[in-house]
Amino acid sequence: LFFRLLRFFPPSSELLEELLLPFPELRWTLDMNMLDEAPSHAQWTSTLENVKQLANKTVVGNRNASTKRDVFMALATIASAAMGKVEDEDPVIADLACLSRIQRLCQRHARDLPEDSLEGNKPLGPAGAALCMEDILALLFRCAREALSSLRTDGSEAQMLADSSQLVRMVEKGFAERRIDIGAMLPREPVAPGSTTMGRDAGVVNALQGLWAEVIMADEGIWKQVLAAAPNQERERLIATSGYYRMLVWRRPSDKAAQFLPAAEIHLPRSAGLQELCGARHEIRSLAPALRLAEAKASSST
Numbered sequence: 001l002f003f004r005l006l007r008f009f010p011p012s013s014e015l016l017e018e019l020l021l022p023f024p025e026l027r028w029t030l031d032m033n034m035l036d037e038a039p040s041h042a043q044w045t046s047t048l049e050n051v052k053q054l055a056n057k058t059v060v061g062n063r064n065a066s067t068k069r070d071v072f073m074a075l076a077t078i079a080s081a082a083m084g085k086v087e088d089e090d091p092v093i094a095d096l097a098c099l100s101r102i103q104r105l106c107q108r109h110a111r112d113l114p115e116d117s118l119e120g121n122k123p124l125g126p127a128g129a130a131l132c133m134e135d136i137l138a139l140l141f142r143c144a145r146e147a148l149s150s151l152r153t154d155g156s157e158a159q160m161l162a163d164s165s166q167l168v169r170m171v172e173k174g175f176a177e178r179r180i181d182i183g184a185m186l187p188r189e190p191v192a193p194g195s196t197t198m199g200r201d202a203g204v205v206n207a208l209q210g211l212w213a214e215v216i217m218a219d220e221g222i223w224k225q226v227l228a229a230a231p232n233q234e235r236e237r238l239i240a241t242s243g244y245y246r247m248l249v250w251r252r253p254s255d256k257a258a259q260f261l262p263a264a265e266i267h268l269p270r271s272a273g274l275q276e277l278c279g280a281r282h283e284i285r286s287l288a289p290a291l292r293l294a295e296a297k298a299s300s301s302t
Contacts, residue, residue: 003029003030003033006030024054024055024057024058024072027054028050028051028054028055028075031047031050031051031054032047032051034047035047045083048079048082048083049079049083051075051079052075052076052079052080052083055072055073055075055076055079056072056076056090056092056093058072059072059073059076059093059096060092060093060096063096063130064130065130069096069100069130070100073093073096073097073100076093077097091252094166094252095166095170098163098166098167098170099130099131099133099136099167100130101159101163102136102139102140102160102163102164102167103130103131103136103139105140105143105147105160105163106136106139106140106143106147108147109143109146109147109150133167133170133171133174134171134200134204134207136167137167137168137171137204137207137208137211138203138204138207140164140167140211141207141210141211141214144164144211144214144215144218145214145215145217145218147160148160148161148214148215148218148219148243149218152218157243158246161215161243161246161247161250162246162250164211164215164247165246165247165248165250165269166250166252168208168211168212168247168269168271168272169269171204171208172208172269172270172271175201175205180201182205182208182270182271183270183273183276185201185202185205186205186209186270186271186273186276186280187205187206187209187276187279187280188275188276188279188280189279189280190280190281190282191206191280205271208271209271209276209277209280209281210281211271212244212247212271212272212277213277213280213281213283213284215243215244215247216242216243216244216284216287216291217283217284218243219242219243219244220287222238222241222242223242223287223290223291224287224290225238226238226239226242226290226293226294227287227289227290235293236297239290239293239294239297240297242294244272244291244294245294245297245298247269247272248268248269248272248294248295248298249298249301268295268298268299272295274288274291274292274295278291
């Protein structure tokens with residue numbers, strides 16, 4: 001009825017925009033409704049682009065409202081797919097989508113978390129506000145091993161590994177923008193569980209390092225096979241299937257240039273440094289020779 005009234009009694013464009021401003025879901029529906037029954041390719045593409053831009057704008061404007069943010073993220077993804085531009089994603093939207101997926105992942109595995117892990121008893125997922133990337137990192141650190149092991153049973157771990165790697169790079173970028181050298185903050189000795197003596201930044205760096213350790217331990221069986229294997233194609237295949245290696249070599253789909261960088265210019269996440277990691281996480285020391293093979297393979301990949 002609303003759209004029929006607009007056709008019969010069209011308001012001025014200024015009034016229409018003012019009326020629809022609080023209702024982006026009506027704005028994009030109107031754009032689609034105004035298309036001809038058989039629109040040209042140009043009309044279809046132009047309308048989809050408008051829908052995508054509106055969805056992206058709504059996502060950014062509702063980054064702390066998880067339900068509305070997630071709905072319009074899905075809409076932007078659908079519009080991009082309809083235009084054949086799945087990889088042409090705004091980096092800000094891509095980062096928000098990554099955080100949203102990890103928060104939902106943590107929600108599914110929240111039952112496996114200790115009671116004190118939900119700082120401030122913040123609700124997770126659609127029922128609660130969107131968390132900041134540091135809080136999401138802390139939650140992922142606590143459930144990564146269980147989540148990855150569970151997802152591996154049906155071969156659906158790829159999205160989690162990509163999102164985890166993206167989150168690591170987002171957090172490290174945040175430190176770099178503040179001119180903080182996380183390499184100097186990485187623990188080199190075991191940190192007591194639940195330690196309250198470290199500050200916020202130190203806690204975030206500890207969670208970064210801990211995430212890598214949890215991903216490695218989730219694949220402990222793979223690393224033991226690598227240690228026992230002869231240097232052949234089967235060993236290379238095992239390394240390539242590991243979560244540690246896949247996180248090291250992850251790149252944004254839109255980052256085409258990174259695929260052609262020489263090995264000397266490829267920078268792996270600093271928080272994955274094996275020297276500090278093996279010093280702080282005793283459980284992975286016996287796997288170090290296999291992990292160094294993965295690190296070298298990742299460093300030389302182009």
